[in-house]
Amino acid sequence: MNILEKIKNIYPELTDADFNPFGSIRIQNDSDGRGDYIAKWEHPTLSRPTDEQLT
Amino acid sequence: MAITLDGSDNKIAIGANATGSAYLRLYEDTDNGTNYVDIIAPASITSNRTLTLPDATGTIITTASTFAGTGPAFSVYPNADQTGLTSGTFTKVAFINEYFDTANCFDSTTNYRFTPTTAGYYQLNFSAYVTASNIATMEPFIYKNGSSFSSGQYLMAASSTTAAILSASNILYLNGSTDYVEFYVFSTTTAGTYTIKTGAQYTYASGALIRSA
Numbered sequence A: 001m002n003i004l005e006k007i008k009n010i011y012p013e014l015t016d017a018d019f020n021p022f023g024s025i026r027i028q029n030d031s032d033g034r035g036d037y038i039a040k041w042e043h044p045t046l047s048r049p050t051d052e053q054l055t
Numbered sequence B: 001m002a003i004t005l006d007g008s009d010n011k012i013a014i015g016a017n018a019t020g021s022a023y024l025r026l027y028e029d030t031d032n033g034t035n036y037v038d039i040i041a042p043a044s045i046t047s048n049r050t051l052t053l054p055d056a057t058g059t060i061i062t063t064a065s066t067f068a069g070t071g072p073a074f075s076v077y078p079n080a081d082q083t084g085l086t087s088g089t090f091t092k093v094a095f096i097n098e099y100f101d102t103a104n105c106f107d108s109t110t111n112y113r114f115t116p117t118t119a120g121y122y123q124l125n126f127s128a129y130v131t132a133s134n135i136a137t138m139e140p141f142i143y144k145n146g147s148s149f150s151s152g153q154y155l156m157a158a159s160s161t162t163a164a165i166l167s168a169s170n171i172l173y174l175n176g177s178t179d180y181v182e183f184y185v186f187s188t189t190t191a192g193t194y195t196i197k198t199g200a201q202y203t204y205a206s207g208a209l210i211r212s213a
Helices: A003-010
Strands: A025-029 A036-041 B003-006 B011-014 B023-027 B036-040 B073-077 B082-085 B089-092 B097-101 B120-132 B135-144 B147-151 B163-174 B181-189 B194-196 B204-212
Touching: A003 A025, A003 A036, B082 B089, B120 B135, B120 B181, B135 B163, B147 B163, B181 B194
Parallel strands: A025 B089
Antiparallel strands: A025 A036, B003 B011, B023 B036, B073 B097, B073 B204, B082 B194, B089 B181, B120 B163, B120 B194, B120 B204, B135 B147, B135 B181
């Protein structure tokens, strides 16, 4: 399960619109071998998941 | 007309007359002929002017000169497909191959970013070729200092779209020391991952200094 799917599992109310370029959450991969990560979390009501929740 | 040599006032003055303004005539090598270059004052001058020569060796250009800047320029492309990319993520394009990188300002080994050492305004171009079993959306981005700065076209694909090539371009000011740019793709699929395809004619980035700071 990738990080985006994990976030959607934690917050089922999130939709694809929350992750698109105009959304409040940005998942990014810098092609440095470290994989996907949360580059931006500006959701107005939901708090950023902890690393523990995402493992 | 009078020529005044005034050592105490550190200048040579060439006077004018009613026929024309003052000028300095410099002849070519006599082996080549008798042509010359005149450096001439305008016929009418609103107020006193000063032309200061540059503190550098070189040839002075004119409005008739063909001028090409000597600032940093680069053109890069990936050397392999970037596969298995998560739908809904922004992925940096790993530009590993360089057509040229005139000032060695493009990092094509670690961070895939352009950090010019000359301050000024840079024209930047980015094109990306993405494939997936079914692309839903795609958008290319030029990042400045780690944040998206400019996007290109935004594709909302019809069903069964398996490939898209989109581009972005803009003119960015870069400070010549810490500012850098990178190139990202955002894409979503209806199912599965997406791929940023190699192919130098489809996926590339380029840029050049077009105006000094």
